[in-house]
Amino acid sequence: MREEGCRYCNQFLELDVSDDGNLELGIYDDDYEYRLYATFDDGINQTWYTETLINYCPMCGRKLEVAE
Secondary structure: OOOOOOHHHHOOOOEEOOOOOOEEEEEEEOOOOEEEEEEEEOOOOOEEEEEEEEOEOOOOOOEOOOOO
8 A cells, every 4th residue: 555645546637447438437536525436438329427435545545535
C-alpha cells in the first residue's frame, strides 16, 4: 500500500479500461465521500453509468479520507 497514493486517487484521472474506449472507470470526491464510477457506451444507442462509495483506492489501496 502506498501512503502517498497514486495518480488515480490524487489527481482523479480516468482509467480507460477497454481498447475501444467504451468502458471508463474513475474516482471522484464529492466533498463528503469518495466514489468509484463506471461508464459504458455500447456504441449504438445506450450509455450506462454506475457508482459506489469507496473507502480505499482500488488501484493502490490508500485509505481515502475526506477533510472535515
